[in-house]
Amino acid sequence: MSEIKKIKNLKEFSTSADRFEGANLLCPGCAHSIIVREILNATNDDLILGSSTGCLEVCTAVYPYTSWDNSWIHIGFENSSTAIAGAEAMHKAKKRKGTLISDRDPKFVAFGGDGSTYDIGFQWISGCFERGHDMMYVCLDNEVYANTGGQRSSATPIGSSTVTTPAGSHSYGEKKDKKDMLSIMAAHNAPYVAQVAPNKWKDMIKKIQTGFATEGPVYINAMSACTTEWKFDPADTIAVSDLATDSLVFPLYEIINGTELNITYRPKNIVPVKDYLGAQGRFKHLFKPENAHVLDEWQKRTDAKWDLLQRREEARV
Amino acid sequence: MADKIDLLDIEVWDGNMAASQAMRQAQIDVVAAYPITPSTPVVQNYSTFLANNQIDGEFVMVESEHAAMSGCVGASAAGGRVATATSSQGFALMCEVLYQASGMRLPIVMHVVNRALAAPLNVNGDHSDMYLGRDSGWIQADAFNAQEAYDLGLMAFKISEDHKVRLPMMIHQDGFMTSHTAQGVKTLSDDVAYNFIGEFKPMNAMLDLDRPATHGVQTEEDYHYEFKARQHHDLMTFAKAKTQEVFDEFETLTGRKYSMIQEYDMEGADIAIVCMGTSVETARLVATDMRTKGIKAGVIGIRIIRPWPFEEIKEALKDVKAVAALDRSSPNGALGMLYNELAGCLLQNAKPSILSNYVYGLGGRDLTKDNIKQVFTELKANADTGKLTTPTQQWISLNGEALNFF
Amino acid sequence: MAKNENNGWNDFDIGALLFSFDKETKNIATTLQEDRPYSNSNSFTASVADWRVMKPVFNKEFCIDCQFCWIYCPDMSIISRDKKMIGIDMDHCKGCGICVEVCPTNPKSLLMYDEHLEDEEALIAAWPAKEEK
Structure with a gap:
């Protein structure tokens, strides 16, 4: 086991040498990049990285430029998990045979958007977790197919207006609530599953370091506020992220060995869900009088989810 | 260290066993595979070798053929010897990744036990899957019997992994007629077979940690055409020349002559x-x-x-x-x-x-x-x-x- | 990895492979950017400066080196060395304005200005005063 990088505070963290490079093609204010930076900077270990097709992939490896300072692979929309699992298997085999090129043990990390994770790549991730590869899978969850122009995914929350679930005279947008991916991954008996948000960097670093120190498959669901599809000013990425975590729409918690649930962030002042929704253009229509019931439903569901998390934390199930 | 198997000079093998034995003798680093009729015995035989310590590499038993080829691509890009086997619907499912394997210039060897494509569902042999793969950029060799499935199964690594070639290679055999028909197969000993193939020589390996490489980039109208042309060129010149060279070496070793x-x-x-x-x-x-x-x-x-x-x-x-x-x-x-x-x-x-x-x-x-x-x-x-x-x-x-x- | 679009099909590395560095690199995680042998395929060597409509201007006088701008910058454009914020990488800054939003000082140590305003000394000289709360 390699040494865990010491990060006492932000000043110390700021001495990190980024391994994700600028002049990538991500939108100004994109949270993907903030998340990737925090993850890569959480360790000094070598990394073998993969990305499924999506914003992160198409913005960081367009010939003739790469924004990655570690080896990186992209195959398709659905299979960054299995590509990285294959690389992990190769490392294991070569280590056993004594034919490794480098004598250091890298960490294996696969990235995918919520489309790649909740939808098209779901089976591949499930397979990797069932087989127990020693890898981390990070879902950059912006709740929409952002790379292709904002179609709904199964991570799109209720009331969200997307180009395939547009709000209209007879619709308030997406009708269904998002899939509970963390519970599903915990049900794989994954040793470590966590939800993170880039605005809560310390919580995130701690979880990523725990993930790196864990043997076996680790699932990280990272909230990624999308300036383009959530429709807010690029400068407000962190402000919107704060609203998400402080309204408990994105509660921060971890699940160890499938059952031990720990809430890792309890906002001092819980803000109303409508403050979070109101900060984003994708929910603008919900503030029309005829959609008031959706706002109520949102608050109700968020409260119920928070209540359930607290009960699970207490009951350790 | 894997245990060796003392083979008879002539073994009675069906085509699947011939393919499995060639895979075992190649000392593959990673096999990612998913069973499908009629190539299932390749996966089963390989599992038995593993259970009896006759294999050192990793055997990743994935949840679909798409994942099998995805795992093979990841493993091959990481830098090592990789192979798999499939048939028919499984081949169709992995089709997307076949193009990526060849475009990314990864030397993966695959036994394709040919079978019809549904609908209607059919488990028997025809060449529908073989034809489906013909524009995928792979080298495609056809074995007419179990002996050839074995011989080509050894030669494929040598052709595909050559640094000028770096293209994946399929070895086809007919479902059931070859794959399940026991025939006499002239063998090479484990040592002779491995020495013929040689050690895997990494190239652009992701696991070469001091030389980070980005695999699987996007190219648009400014570069894509040239990459496809390069791949076609290398398939037509380097792969073809290397295939003939390996056929000649194999003939010198075994007396068995192969040609285009x-x-x-x-x-x-x-x-x-x-x-x-x-x-x-x-x-x-x-x-x-x-x-x-x-x-x-x-x-x-x-x-x-x-x-x-x-x-x-x-x-x-x-x-x-x-x-x-x-x-x-x-x-x-x-x-x-x-x-x-x-x-x-x-x-x-x-x-x-x-x-x-x-x-x-x-x-x-x-x-x-x-x-x-x-x-x-x-x-x-x-x-x-x-x-x-x-x-x-x-x-x-x-x-x-x-x-x-x- | 040639950058010339007029290059022929045989001028490229097979598999459209890109290497991040020109030379072998050990411990890249602890090597600062100025000490890295970046290849010309690394996007570090490229610029997105022309994306900007607004640009951040840094006024060192009020900076407390909290590093909020460093951690939340999506474009690796806040240059911090030895725990001190020392400047902005204007080749990679896309002008999103997050650094200004997260800056906690009063007045802020970073402010957004029109990209075409070139005289930064003048902008700093005219920096707004502390806001009374």
């Missing part, structure tokens, strides 16, 4: 059948019978389907009067693939042979010696009269009214 196309009874032939898979052996028997009757009949088996042996076929058929292309895949709206590709070759000959097309054997329908005899008889009529005496395309052994569209 396999010619049987082709000396002075007036008529010839061109086909693939087990049909080659059936056609050979009939051609020999024909020769005893004074009919100059020959057979060409396509050994290397991609890169297509254009010049070799042109040369082999230049004096042949009538040729039949036997396609074991539903043409679905066209003449068969072999017909079309042969037509391209013949067109450049001074006296192009009269070419006819036969569809046969779909979903495991038998191709009998009598069927072949009938084809040769029709070819002879074409040769004697100097014109096509049959419809351009016919369906062999099809129940019901004859289908004639061309």
Whole structure:
């Protein structure tokens, strides 16, 4: 086991040498990049990285430029998990045979958007977790197919207006609530599953370091506020992220060995869900009088989810 | 350290076991595979080797064929020897990743035990899956029997992993007819086989941690065309040359001769059948019978389907009067693939042979010696009269009214 | 990895492979950017400066080196060395304005200005005063 990088505070963290490079093609204010930076900077270990097709992939490896300072692979929309699992298997085999090129043990990390994770790549991730590869899978969850122009995914929350679930005279947008991916991954008996948000960097670093120190498959669901599809000013990425975590729409918690649930962030002042929704253009229509019931439903569901998390934390199930 | 297996000089193996043994002897680093009829025994045999400590590498038992090829691509890019096996629907499912494997220039070896494609569902042999892969950028070799599945299974690593080639390679064999038929197979000892293949030499490996590489980038209209051209060039030149070189080395080692196309009874032939898979052996028997009757009949088996042996076929058929292309895949709206590709070759000959097309054997329908005899008889009529005496395309052994569209 | 679009098909590395560095690199995680042998395929060597409509201007006078701008910058454009914020990488800054939003000082140590305003000394000289709360 390699040494865990010491990060006492932000000043110390700021001495990190980024391994994700600028002049990538991500939108100004994109949270993907903030998340990737925090993850890569959480360790000094070598990394073998993969990305499924999506914003992160198409913005960081367009010939003739790469924004990655570690080896990186992209195959398709659905299979960054299995590509990285294959690389992990190769490392294991070569280590056993004594034919490794480098004598250091890298960490294996696969990235995918919520489309790649909740939808098209779901089976591949499930397979990797069932087989127990020693890898981390990070879902950059912006709740929409952002790379292709904002179609709904199964991570799109209720009331969200997307180009395939547009709000209209007879619709308030997406009708269904998002899939509970963390519970599903915990049900794989994954040793470590966590939800993170880039605005809560310390919580995130701690979880990523725990993930790196864990043997076996680790699932990280990272909230990624999308300036383009959530429709807010690029400068407000962190402000919107704060609203998400402080309204408990994105509660921060971890699940160890499938059952031990720990809430890792309890906002001092819980803000109303409508403050979070109101900060984003994708929910603008919900503030029309005829959609008031959706706002109520949102608050109700968020409260119920928070209540359930607290009960699970207490009951350790 | 894996335990070795003391093989007899001649083992009784079916095609699947022949493929499995070649994989074992290659000391593969990672196999990612998913079972599917009729290639399932390859996966099962490999599991048994693993259970008995006869394999050192990792065997990743994935949840689908798409994942199998995805895992192979990840493992191969990481830098090591990789192989898998599949058939039919599984092949179709991994099709997306086949193109990525070749475009990313990863030397993956895959045994494809050929089987029909649904619907209707069918587990038996035909060449639908083989044809599906023909534009995928892989080197495609065809084994006509278990011996060849073994031999090509060893040679494939040497061809595919060559640093100038770096293209994945499929070895085809007929589902059931080859894969499940026990035959005598001349073996190489574990050491001789491994020494022939040689150690894997990494190139652009992700696990070369001091030299980080980005694999699987996006290229648009400014670069994509050139990369596809480069890949085609390398397949046509480097892969072809290396294949011949490895065939020659293998002949020196074993006395077994391989070439881009396999010619049987082709000396002075007036008529010839061109086909693939087990049909080659059936056609050979009939051609020999024909020769005893004074009919100059020959057979060409396509050994290397991609890169297509254009010049070799042109040369082999230049004096042949009538040729039949036997396609074991539903043409679905066209003449068969072999017909079309042969037509391209013949067109450049001074006296192009009269070419006819036969569809046969779909979903495991038998191709009998009598069927072949009938084809040769029709070819002879074409040769004697100097014109096509049959419809351009016919369906062999099809129940019901004859289908004639061309 | 040639950058010339007029290059022929045989001028490229096979598999459209890109290497991040020109030379072998050990411990890249602890090697600062100025000490890295970046290849010309690394996007670090490229610029997105022309994306900007607004640009951040840094006024050192009020900076407390909290590093909020460093951690939340999506474009690796806040240059911090030895725990001190020392400037902005204007080749990689896309002008999103997050650094200004997260800056906790009063007045802020970073402010957004029109990209075409070139005289940064003048902008700093005219920096707004502390806001009374």
